Amino acid sequence: MFFxxxxxxxxxxxxxxxxxxxxxxxxxxRTAASITIDGYLKEAAWKEAKPATGFIxxxxxxxxxEPYEDRTxxxxxxxxxxxxxxxxxxxxxxDSISRELVGRDKxxxxxxxxxxxxxxxxxxxxxxxxxxxxxxxxxxKYSPSENGEDDTWNAVWDSEAKMQADxxxxxxxxxxxxxxxxxxxxQTWGLNIIRRRQKTTQxxxxxxxxxxxxxFINQEGEWTGIDRIKSPVxxxxxxxxxxxxxxxxxxxxxxxxxxxxxxxxxxLKYGISQGxxxxxTLVPDFGQVQSDNHVLxxxxxxxxxxxxxxxxxxxxxxxxxxNLFYSRxxxxxxxxxxxxxxxxxxxxxxxxxxxxSKLLNATKISGRTGRGLxxxxxxxxxxxxxxxxxxxxxxxxxxxxxxxxxxNIIVLDQTLKNNSSVSLINTNVLRKGSDYNANVTxxxxxxxxxxxxxNWFGKFYLSSISELRKNSFSGYSHILxxxxxxxxxxxxxxxxxxxxxxxxxxxxxxxxxxxxTHELYLGYHWTTxxxxxxxxxxxxxxxxxxxxxxxxxxxxxxxxxVNGQLKNLWRFIFFINYKSKGNDFYEARSPGRxxxxxxTVSFKLSLNSNASKKYYWAGILGTGFTQLFHARxxxxxxxxxxxxxxxxxxxxxxxxxxxxxxxxxxSMVGSDIIFSRRDISTVENIISSKYNFNKRTGITFRARHYxxxxxxxxxxxxxxDGHLLKNPVFNGNTNLSFNAxxxxxxxxxxxxxxxxxxxxxxxxxxxxxxxxxxxxFSNFNKTLSQPHDNNISLKVIYYLDYLSLKKKH
Numbered sequence: 088m089f090f091x092x093x094x095x096x097x098x099x100x101x102x103x104x105x106x107x108x109x110x111x112x113x114x115x116x117r118t119a120a121s122i123t124i125d126g127y128l129k130e131a132a133w134k135e136a137k138p139a140t141g142f143i144x145x146x147x148x149x150x151x152x153e154p155y156e157d158r159t160x161x162x163x164x165x166x167x168x169x170x171x172x173x174x175x176x177x178x179x180x181x182d183s184i185s186r187e188l189v190g191r192d193k194x195x196x197x198x199x200x201x202x203x204x205x206x207x208x209x210x211x212x213x214x215x216x217x218x219x220x221x222x223x224x225x226x227x228k229y230s231p232s233e234n235g236e237d238d239t240w241n242a243v244w245d246s247e248a249k250m251q252a253d254x255x256x257x258x259x260x261x262x263x264x265x266x267x268x269x270x271x272x273x274q275t276w277g278l279n280i281i282r283r284r285q286k287t288t289q290x291x292x293x294x295x296x297x298x299x300x301x302x303f304i305n306q307e308g309e310w311t312g313i314d315r316i317k318s319p320v321x322x323x324x325x326x327x328x329x330x331x332x333x334x335x336x337x338x339x340x341x342x343x344x345x346x347x348x349x350x351x352x353x354x355l356k357y358g359i360s361q362g363x364x365x366x367x368t369l370v371p372d373f374g375q376v377q378s379d380n381h382v383l384x385x386x387x388x389x390x391x392x393x394x395x396x397x398x399x400x401x402x403x404x405x406x407x408x409x410n411l412f413y414s415r416x417x418x419x420x421x422x423x424x425x426x427x428x429x430x431x432x433x434x435x436x437x438x439x440x441x442x443x444s445k446l447l448n449a450t451k452i453s454g455r456t457g458r459g460l461x462x463x464x465x466x467x468x469x470x471x472x473x474x475x476x477x478x479x480x481x482x483x484x485x486x487x488x489x490x491x492x493x494x495n496i497i498v499l500d501q502t503l504k505n506n507s508s509v510s511l512i513n514t515n516v517l518r519k520g521s522d523y524n525a526n527v528t529x530x531x532x533x534x535x536x537x538x539x540x541x542n543w544f545g546k547f548y549l550s551s552i553s554e555l556r557k558n559s560f561s562g563y564s565h566i567l568x569x570x571x572x573x574x575x576x577x578x579x580x581x582x583x584x585x586x587x588x589x590x591x592x593x594x595x596x597x598x599x600x601x602x603x604t605h606e607l608y609l610g611y612h613w614t615t616x617x618x619x620x621x622x623x624x625x626x627x628x629x630x631x632x633x634x635x636x637x638x639x640x641x642x643x644x645x646x647x648x649v650n651g652q653l654k655n656l657w658r659f660i661f662f663i664n665y666k667s668k669g670n671d672f673y674e675a676r677s678p679g680r681x682x683x684x685x686x687t688v689s690f691k692l693s694l695n696s697n698a699s700k701k702y703y704w705a706g707i708l709g710t711g712f713t714q715l716f717h718a719r720x721x722x723x724x725x726x727x728x729x730x731x732x733x734x735x736x737x738x739x740x741x742x743x744x745x746x747x748x749x750x751x752x753x754s755m756v757g758s759d760i761i762f763s764r765r766d767i768s769t770v771e772n773i774i775s776s777k778y779n780f781n782k783r784t785g786i787t788f789r790a791r792h793y794x795x796x797x798x799x800x801x802x803x804x805x806x807x808d809g810h811l812l813k814n815p816v817f818n819g820n821t822n823l824s825f826n827a828x829x830x831x832x833x834x835x836x837x838x839x840x841x842x843x844x845x846x847x848x849x850x851x852x853x854x855x856x857x858x859x860x861x862x863x864f865s866n867f868n869k870t871l872s873q874p875h876d877n878n879i880s881l882k883v884i885y886y887l888d889y890l891s892l893k894k895k896h
Contacts, residue, residue, distance in 0.1 A: 111294045111308035113139050113278060117315075118164040118171070124258045126222060126247035128162075128173050136162040139280055142291035147621040147652075149298060149614065153291050159282050161200070161293070163310065168319070168890075170266075172202050172216070172259040175251070176282060184255055185285035185699060186220045187733050188779035190787075190835065192238060194225055196699055196730065198285050200257060203229070203307070205277025206268035207362075209459050209502050210305040213277065214242070214266060220255045221733075222248035223782045229304050230404040239400035243323070243841040243886060263319050264890065267362050269457050270317040278310040286699045288656055298614050301539050301572035305506050321358025322889035325841065327351065329372050329882040336874045350374075354398070363454030363462070368398045371446055373418070375833070375847045375882055383795035383825035383855075385751060385767070387673045388598040391415075398449060405453050405463035405498045409512045409529040409546055412496060413596035417467045418446040421489030422522060427474040430486050440474035444489050455502075463498035471519075491519040494594055505535045516593040523554040525593035540573035544581075550589050562589030562600070570608075579608040586635055599673060602641065604632040616654070623651035634672060642669030642684065660693040668714070674752050675760050675805055682762070683809030685715035685750075691722065703728045716748035716764050735778045742771040750811070753799060753821040762811055763799035763821055770794050770863060783837040790830045794866055796859050797823040825855040826870040841886025849878040 120132035139161040144151040153159060161174035176198065178184055189195035194217070201217035217225040224246050227238040242265035248257040268274070280293040294308030329350045336344050352370035359365050376395035384390050392415055394400050399414035406412045420442055427440050449467035456462070472489035493516070500510040510531040517524050527550045534543045546566040553559035568581030587601035609627040616622070628646040633639060644667070650660040664687075671682040689711030696704050709722035721744065728738035746767040753763035772792045779785035799821045803811035830850040837843050854873045860866035 111139075111141075112311050113137060113163065113293075113308065114311055115313040116164050118166055120164075122164070122169075122171050122258070122260065124245045124247050124260045126249035126256055126258050128175065128256050128258065132164060133162045133173050136164050138162050139293045142280070142282060142293055143295045145290045145292060145296065145298065146288055147616045150295075157284070159200070159280075159291060159293075161202070161280050163202070163278075165313065165316065167316065168263060170204075170259075170261045170263070172261070173257065174200055175254060175256050176200060176220075177254040179253075181250060181252070181254070183284070183286055184220055184250070187730065187736075188221055188782060188785070189223065189777070190779060190782075190785050191223060191837070192225050192241070193223070194219065196285055197221060197223070198255070199225070199281075199283050201225075201281040202259070203277075203279045203281065203304070204266065204310070205304055205307055206266055207455060207457070207459070208275055208277045208309075209455075210277060210302075210307065211502050211506055211508070212455065212461075213304045213307075214240075216242070216244060216246075216259060216261055217281075218246040218248055218257045218259055220248055220250075220257075221782055222246055222257065228402065228404060235303075237400075237402065237404050239397060240402050241397075241841075243888070245840065262890075263316065264321045264323070264358070264888070267358075267364070267454060268316075268318060269361055273312065273314045274316075276310045276313060277304065277307040279304075279307040288652075288699070299574050301535070301542070302506055305539065318358065318361040320889055321356065321364065323356045323841075324887045324889075325354040325356075325884055326887070327353065327372065327882060327884045329374065329880060331374060331878060331880045333876070333878045335876045359452065360454070362456055363452060364402075366398070366402065366451040366453075368446075368449050371396075371398060371449070372882070373446075374878075374880055375845055377789070377831050378791075378829040378849060378851060380791065380793070381827040381853065382793060383769070383797075383823065385797065387676055387752070389596075391596060398451075402451065402453060403465075405461050405500055406451075406465050406496050408498060408500060408510050409531055409548070411512055411514050411527055411529060411548075411591055411595045412465075413592075413594065416592075416594050416596075417449070417494050418444050418469060420444075421472045422518075423488045427476075427486050427488060431476055432478065435476040435478050438475040438477045438483060440488065441472055444469040444472050444492070446470075453498075459502035461498070461500035461502070463496065463500070465494075465496040467494045468492070469494075490522050493517045496594070503534070505537055506539055507534045508532075514591070514594045521554075523552055525590070526551045526553075527591045527595065535572070538573070540571065542570045542572050544568050544570070548589065548591070550591050552590060560588050562586050564589045564600075575612055575614075577608075577610045579606070581606050584635060601635045601672075602632055603635045604630055606630045613651075619654055621652040621654060621656075623649065625649045634670075639670055639672075639681075641672070643667040656697040656699070658693075658695040660691070662691040662693075662709075664689045664711075670809060676752055676755070677760060680760060680805065680807075681809045682752075682805060685713050687711060687713045689720070701730045713749075715750050718746070718748040718750065720744070720746040720749070734780070735776075737776040738774070740771075740773045742769075744769040748800075750803075753802065754817075754819050756817065756819075759814075760805040761814065761817055761819070761821075762803045762805055764801040764803070765797050765799045765821075767795070767797050769796075784835065786832070786834050788830075788832045791828070792867065792870070793825075793827040794863065794870075795823075795825050796866075797821070798859065820857050822857050822859055823855065824857070824859045824866070826852065826866065826873075828852040828870055839886065841884075841888075843882075843884045845880075845882045845884070847878075847880045847882070849876075849880075851876045851878075 116136040118132045142153045142159045156179045158177050164171040185198050187196040197219035199217050199219045201215050203213050203215040205213040213229040215227045226242050227236050228240040245260040282291045296306045331348045334345050350372045355367045357365040373396045379392045394414045447468045447470050452464040469492045471491050473485035474488050477483045495515040497513045502508050512529045514527045529548045531546045548564040551561045564585040566583045570579035571577050583604040585600045589600050607629045612624045614622045626648040630644045632641040645665045647663040652658050666687045668686045669684050671684045674682045691709035693707045705726040707724040711720040724742040726740040730736040754761040775789045777787045802814045802817040804814045832848040834846040852873050860869050
């Protein structure tokens with residue numbers, strides 16, 4: 088809902104200054120020289136380019152031009168095929184340079200330099216290429232989408248860095264195939280260059296970025312006079328081969344404990360035109376993605392999991408507009424997964440019931456025209472899924488759990504002056520056979536004034552569900568708002584309305600509907616350092632929510648947050664939340680019923696030490712008070728990380744969340760809804776480590792144990808008015824215990840540009856029930872005694888570029 092700044096540059100925009108200057112311009116220099124990317128800047132051609140200098144500090148003292156002894160010099164050259172970027176990051180002492188090997192697409196505890204190209208010069212969309220002092224790469228796309236920065240976008244380019252007596256030097260070679268631009272005789276690109284010095288947290292930019300002004304890309308400089316370059320044929324293939332060995336003790340007659348499989352498929356990228364790219368994945372294999380953080384879900388809503396599949400995170404800025412795309416729907420749980428038991432004959436049992444749908448292929452087409460019209464097309468198909476049932480005679484039959492399904496998204500996004508835009512999005516899910524189809528259409532506008540200090544925004548949604556030979560029904564939702572986006576003081580006022588029929592959940596994610604909410608956000612920040620702090624932000628958020636139809640009060644909520652950075656580079660957050668007495672129309676799990684929620688207040692304090700030190704820690708202390716049953720909740724979380732050297736580090740985090748006398752849904756007996764007064768205790772332990780042999784090879788290890796238990800102490804019947812009446816006769820057992828234990832160990836070797844060998848070991852245990860162990864270690868030992876699902880896989884990914892292959896032949 089609010090504009091989110093790029094993650095890697097958030098520190099850049101957390102300072103304030105009155106410094107101002109004209110937009111910087113850097114003339115483009117064409118070269119005919121052959122540039123060897125070794126990090127040394129030894130070619131004479133570099134001296135032909137005018138250097139980008141005079142970088143300006145953003146943090147901790149904004150507006151200060153960097154000192155001469157720590158100056159930055161960046162040179163940019165180009166020819167018919169590449170953009171070359173080289174630079175010298177001077178340091179008074181090489182001891183001031185921070186370096187850590189962390190692998191591709193991570194920054195870690197490293198100094199870095201990044202060059203950001205806005206090739207269409209629309210001041211909204213850009214691509215960033217970063218190199219660390221070890222020569223490791225990080226790249227990202229920038230856009231005005233909800234996330235702002237897409238760091239899952241990956242391009243294939245070359246980089247290297249070398250230590251010098253008074254600093255470090257670097258070189259990049261970026262092929263035109265990694266960029267999208269118009270082919271015309273002469274053009275200007277938007278340009279900015281960023282440098283970070285990690286040990287002091289100083290950050291600099293070539294063209295000044297006013298931290299009190301909304302936006303980042305719109306405060307860029309210019310790379311001028313680029314002539315006679317043409318967008319090349321952008322065609323690449325990334326085939327893969329994978330092999331899996333899985334061992335799980337099934338304890339089922341006829342079922343194998345040890346299984347294996349071989350898979351093959353391919354990703355394809357093709358530049359349809361100067362501005363548009365086709366991405367396809369054929370017979371994809373996602374078996375090596377990181378395991379989900381499974382939790383015990385006591386809410387009436389589904390759990391939202393992160394997307395770890397790169398195809399669904401890379402280059403999806405257009406498809407994420409309007410928050411209509413929850414990619415975990417694709418290849419997710421079959422539609423009729425829970426219906427299988429009801430379809431069994433009396434003498435049958437379930438042999439298999441897949442928990443995920445198999446993805447056959449997926450396609451993305453996205454890009455932007457010369458007039459700023461972004462067009463996105465996404466399509467994915469999952470194959471029919473079946474459960475298998477068997478009778479005592481060994482005869483098996485298949486039960487359909489999911490039909491052949493097609494997922495589709497179409498996006499039109501027109502950029503306007505003043506960093507504004509209007510968009511139209513349509514999502515569509517078509518299922519073969521008698522199952523229902525779903526469609527959602529959204530129209531968005533995001534308008535800024537000329538000074539980019541005020542913003543008007545709106546989102547309008549229509550959803551439709553249609554079933555074969557049945558009437559369809561539709562729903563409506565909107566968000567309308569006005570905000571002040573620049574200056575030390577900012578605000579946002581918006582209205583959110585969703586009727587009872589609005590449902591985007593076949594391809595999106597919405598937890599509740601039928602509500603009307605008004606929200607007011609007020610913020611103020613101090614970004615000029617003072618005696619004891621570098622920056623401070625104060626935020627207030629007020630929400631008043633009613634049910635839309637019939638009109639009933641739901642709740643009023645107030646959040647207060649103050650956060651900032653101290654002079655010793657520690658960060659702090661203090662948070663207060665107040666929620667009034669109200670009505671919860673969801674916890675009862677029955678339409679038309681309501682639970683009268685008590686008032687609650689909670690406090691939370693978070694501290695983070697200086698992340699540039701060898702030892703880093705972060706801690707959270709929190710407590711909450713609820714009127715009903717005098718309930719109490721606590722949060723104690725500690726994270727530690729120690730870097731033994733530039734290659735090896737170990738981390739551990741523990742999160743304890745005990746909750747006493749919590750009230751919540753427990754069971755249903757006939758028409759009676761049973762609530763319980765219960766104690767809930769959750770413990771999450773994560774151990775992680777990494778060892779990088781060099782910038783192309785490394786090993787990561789992550790082990791997670793999660794345990795949550797629920798002990799019901801007293802039972803109540805939910806009355807029609809939402810109150811609870813003590814129920815002394817209910818004798819059910821609603822105690823619960825859930826454990827999730829996962830190990831993910833990954834060896835990665837990048838043996839060529841864009842090409843990898845990955846070896847992955849996974850171990851998974853999921854157990855639960857009503858038998859609760861007396862203590863943590865007793866429970867942990869019991870969990871480890873449960874059946875393990877051990878999986879070892881080998882995957883080879885090879886990147887083939889059409890232009891490189893053509894040159895070789």
